[in-house]
Amino acid sequence: MTEDMSQYPLRLDGDDFPMVRFQKVTKAYGSLVVLNQLDLDVSAGEMVTIIGPSGSGKTTVLRMLMTLETINSGVIYVEGEPLTHMERDGRLVPANSAHIRRIRSKIGMCFQHFNLFPHMTALGNCMEGPVQVLRLPRKEAEERSLELLEMVGMAEKRDQHPSRLSGGQQQRVAIARALAMRPKIMLFDEVTSALDPEVISEVTNVIRRLVDTHNLTMLMVTHQMGFAKEISDRVCFFFDGSIEEQGSPAKLFETPERERTKQFLNAVLEAN
């Protein structure tokens, strides 16, 4: 399948281009189309929450942006530059790894199952990127990491390995690890789903603080409707690989227009 790339700009111009743009992005596994011609813009500093039923493609959106998945067609732009593609002789061609690495450095991600490096301490986890990727001197990397561990309330556990930490503690270290790379965009994929109910607030509080104090652009997948409502600038309801409805939390949660949105919200409400 070759698509006509001339329909996509080489870069987004003007002075109000979004931080992230998905333009007609399609993702399929074999014959299963998981995302169908997705268009989604996220502005700088915006907190966008993705909700929707299981299998609707929420995780896939984040994974494509983190370049953990390739896309079948369309283009993803980050800060106006194509991420999945690059310019060659005035045309967009699939990005090479150097290009992907350069753009990817603007993005950080936290996972449902934390994925901390088990053979490193909390501090080691946070320092890994700054030392090995950004090539910061160890001392500077350590200062930066400690500051972040402090912010997530994990400074005391700096020397513990992940196996000694609770889920909530691990997730907070994982957030610090991602932030240590100073990303402009943070992705959260159901970061509280694997946690016991009583520690969920440890993690949501950290995210609240991030929203208040950092000018990060954030994309968050969550099943916690209350949290989504409280924290988001915009909520996108995904259904079957596309955005069924989106809007401000007040509008989407209180006066949803689409039938599927209503059904989903009712079902979630009942479950709680």
Added chain:
Amino acid sequence: MIEWQWELVWELAPRFVDATGKTLMAAGGGYGIAVILGLIFVVAQRTPIRVLTFTMREFVELVRSTPLLLQIFFVYYVGPQFGLILSPWTAGLIAIGVHYGAYLSEVYRGGIESVSKGQWEAAKAINLPIVRTYRRIVLPQALPPAIAGMGNYLVGIFKDTPMLSVIGVAELMHTATTIGAESYRYLEPYTMVGAIFLALSLPAAFFINVFEKWVRRTLGMVK
């Protein structure tokens, strides 16, 4: 019936001490080569370069499906016909290193596959380049589950060193055979070889176990 002669044992002891050193050198050297080659084999099999992946996989399969003895002969006797003249030691170490490298690559593969996909993804999310991802994240975690298998092959390589005697490496087996030819005494020399192998193999399993525990503890990965 011939009788066991202790005097002969004492008399032969110095030659066997020397030969034990050579056996350990052959096993250690061969293992050192195998440890590194195995790593190269397994990483080459995991690159996105199709030709390399395919060639490596077939090569490893070939090595694993043919006898070590044949491989030793091949390197030592066929090599020179292509202008590659090697001393018995060099030829022997190469053959044994490649042979066990192929087996070790499978052990490593098991270790690497035991590292969860999430680890690779977390490494990618902090933009770690692939070589560093292997070195810093994947291989340290692949090591503990691979140690038992690596240990087995260390003992295996040690017990296979007598095969090098056929191309004239003066290790234990070669020494015993030489003594037999000189003195027509076989009982003591071969028994001594057996005893030495036994004495060195038996504690190995214990030390490998201890080593594995130590590595896990050092990496903070206590189960």
